[in-house]
Amino acid sequence: MKTISAQEITAAVRQLCMDVNYDLPADVEQALQNGLKREESPFGQYCLEQILQNCQMARESRQAMCQDTGIAVVYLEVGQEVHITDGSLADAVNEGVRQGYADGYLRKSVVMEPLFGRDNTGDNTPAVIHTEIVPGDQLRIMVVPKGGGSENMGAVKMLKPADGLEGAKKFILDTVRNAGGNPCPPIVVGIGVGGTMEKAPMLAKKALTREIGSRNENALYAELEEELLTEINKTGIGPQGLGGHVTALAVHIEYYPTHIAMLPVAVNINCHAARHKEVVL
Amino acid sequence: MSDIKKLTTPLTEEAIKGLKAGDSVALSGVIYTARDKAHKRLVETLAEGKELPVELQNQLIYYVGPAPAKPGQPIGSCGPTTSSRMDSYAPVLMRQAGLKGMLGKGPRNQSVVDAMKECTAVYLAAIGGTGVSISHAVKKAEVIAYEELGTEAIRRLEVEDLPCIVAIDWEGNNLYQSGIEQYRED
Numbered sequence: 001m002k003t004i005s006a007q008e009i010t011a012a013v014r015q016l017c018m019d020v021n022y023d024l025p026a027d028v029e030q031a032l033q034n035g036l037k038r039e040e041s042p043f044g045q046y047c048l049e050q051i052l053q054n055c056q057m058a059r060e061s062r063q064a065m066c067q068d069t070g071i072a073v074v075y076l077e078v079g080q081e082v083h084i085t086d087g088s089l090a091d092a093v094n095e096g097v098r099q100g101y102a103d104g105y106l107r108k109s110v111v112m113e114p115l116f117g118r119d120n121t122g123d124n125t126p127a128v129i130h131t132e133i134v135p136g137d138q139l140r141i142m143v144v145p146k147g148g149g150s151e152n153m154g155a156v157k158m159l160k161p162a163d164g165l166e167g168a169k170k171f172i173l174d175t176v177r178n179a180g181g182n183p184c185p186p187i188v189v190g191i192g193v194g195g196t197m198e199k200a201p202m203l204a205k206k207a208l209t210r211e212i213g214s215r216n217e218n219a220l221y222a223e224l225e226e227e228l229l230t231e232i233n234k235t236g237i238g239p240q241g242l243g244g245h246v247t248a249l250a251v252h253i254e255y256y257p258t259h260i261a262m263l264p265v266a267v268n269i270n271c272h273a274a275r276h277k278e279v280v281l
Numbered sequence: 282m283s284d285i286k287k288l289t290t291p292l293t294e295e296a297i298k299g300l301k302a303g304d305s306v307a308l309s310g311v312i313y314t315a316r317d318k319a320h321k322r323l324v325e326t327l328a329e330g331k332e333l334p335v336e337l338q339n340q341l342i343y344y345v346g347p348a349p350a351k352p353g354q355p356i357g358s359c360g361p362t363t364s365s366r367m368d369s370y371a372p373v374l375m376r377q378a379g380l381k382g383m384l385g386k387g388p389r390n391q392s393v394v395d396a397m398k399e400c401t402a403v404y405l406a407a408i409g410g411t412g413v414s415i416s417h418a419v420k421k422a423e424v425i426a427y428e429e430l431g432t433e434a435i436r437r438l439e440v441e442d443l444p445c446i447v448a449i450d451w452e453g454n455n456l457y458q459s460g461i462e463q464y465r466e467d
Contacts, residue, residue, distance in 0.1 A: 040464075041460070041463075041464055043303075043446065043456075043460060047408050050408045050411045050414065050444075051408065051410055051411060053411075053414060054410065054411040054412070054413050054414045057413040057414055058358075058413045061413065063348075063351065063357065063358055063413050063416075064348045064357065064358040064412065064413075065358070065410065065412065065413060066358060066360055066409075066410045066412050067345065067346060067347050067348040067357065067358040067359050067360055067362075067412040067432075068346070068360075068362065069348060105348060105349045105350070105351050105357055106348060106349070107346060107347070107348040107349065107357070107358075107432050108431060108432065109346070109432065118318065120430070120431045120432075120433075122431065148362075148363070149362060149363040149386075149387075149409065152363070152366075180387070180388055180457065180461070181386070181387040181388050181457055182363050182365055182387040182388065183363075184386065184387075184409035184410050231467065234465065234466040234467040235461070235465055235467060236460075236461040236462065236463070236464035236465025236466065236467075237461055238460065238461070238464055240386065240387075240406070240408055240409060241387060241388060241457055241460075241461070242406070242446070242448075242456055242457065242460045243456070243459070243460025243461050243462075243463050243464045244460070244464050245464060271409065271410060272410055273410050
């Protein structure tokens, strides 16, 4: 049994919120560098150069790389032998988001209620929190700030089993083509296949946090990731949608068993600022 | 890419007609920020026949919701937001308020392009996700309307050589279409 106080969790989340918005993960930066090498479009090259330069400036000046510092998606893997004291877990996370976004000069982009007033909560809370109970005595916290421009371009569809692989590929490619320049390409494409109506997008979002270009352990899915990446980079969308070869940096697929009658497919798109950072307490 | 053309606000028809899709532009002068909620209010105000809180005749709107400024800086990170969310409002502002320029990112729909041709207006694109470098082009920023909207308030920005690209010109030439056509292989 390990005891972790709510205050420790708040402090960790506060720090993650700042760091994740200032410091693009090295694998994403490397993928952008690789993209610059293979891009032939002059606009595409210019965009990638500017994006890389901006990423350097943000890291050095500790400023948000993008003004859209997102709604904070927080993944918690709670070891079943962890005991949290001095407050509730969700409150501790939200307090960390509140402090991180205030102290880090990060934008407050969350509205309290979506349909009628859409009043800004003023502190970027609440976070969207996904909690999983896992074996062990550790608490893993990952913060994923998700921007609106790219999130709006995602989609989920309940396909028929008869639609099969071809139907899934068509839906994925149509979703990316339809997104065009809106989600700030080059994008990272997270795909969830299987499960249920809500499980597929959960898989798709989590897939965005994989190391860029890592492959699914299942060889068939790994091959599909490669194939879709090639197809997406043939669309011509290119960096910022101004035309080019580098439309996506990576395609990551996660799958889950599903019902005999179902074939859910979800596509979650991330902009080139594929931000995620984690800490283990 | 072309040589960089200087563009200064307020925008004249002559200056707009001198811009072609694909031109690189260094934008200077006063520009106004507005995004989703401010646009909704501006268009509602026009529908009610009331006066706008900002004079938009020959002006340019930048689609941005900036991050808070750190001490000593005029503004925080301030790159463009997705312009297509403003597509249902932009034609009204061009036709009824004299708006001549828009700065954002990403494609626009046909109704926006039609209004641009009719009103001789230009759509510029800045690079999404380069908010820190764009913030260096902003010399001064002040909230002039809808302060309660926080990041969505209307701000008056003084900018110097803000780097952008003519994405759609006044004749409707559209880099989002021609650029993709040029490189598509599927």
